Amino acid sequence: MQNLEKDGLGKVKTVDTTTVFYKCLPCNIVETSLVNYRVSVEEYRAQFTERADRKHLSKDLFNKLLDRAPNKRDLQTVYAIISEEE
Numbered sequence: 001m002q003n004l005e006k007d008g009l010g011k012v013k014t015v016d017t018t019t020v021f022y023k024c025l026p027c028n029i030v031e032t033s034l035v036n037y038r039v040s041v042e043e044y045r046a047q048f049t050e051r052a053d054r055k056h057l058s059k060d061l062f063n064k065l066l067d068r069a070p071n072k073r074d075l076q077t078v079y080a081i082i083s084e085e086e
Helices: 002-006 031-037 041-048 059-067 072-077
Strands: 010-015 018-023
Touching: 002 010, 018 059, 031 041, 059 072
Parallel strands: none
Antiparallel strands: 010 018
């Protein structure tokens, strides 16, 4: 995660006792940052909004992490990533 952060692909944050990597928004990705990972900008965009499996990331944890995301407003308005309802 630290290497991804160093390469400008996001931010590492600790939320409570969970260390999280918040991915860089696709609109802010510099294509050369992805070269070392053999990922195209198009692939990155396609995967960006994929929801982690619920057995790995519960609804409650998802909502908590979203609430503390560095780009919460853009996640909601540009990418339609919003809190999950019960």
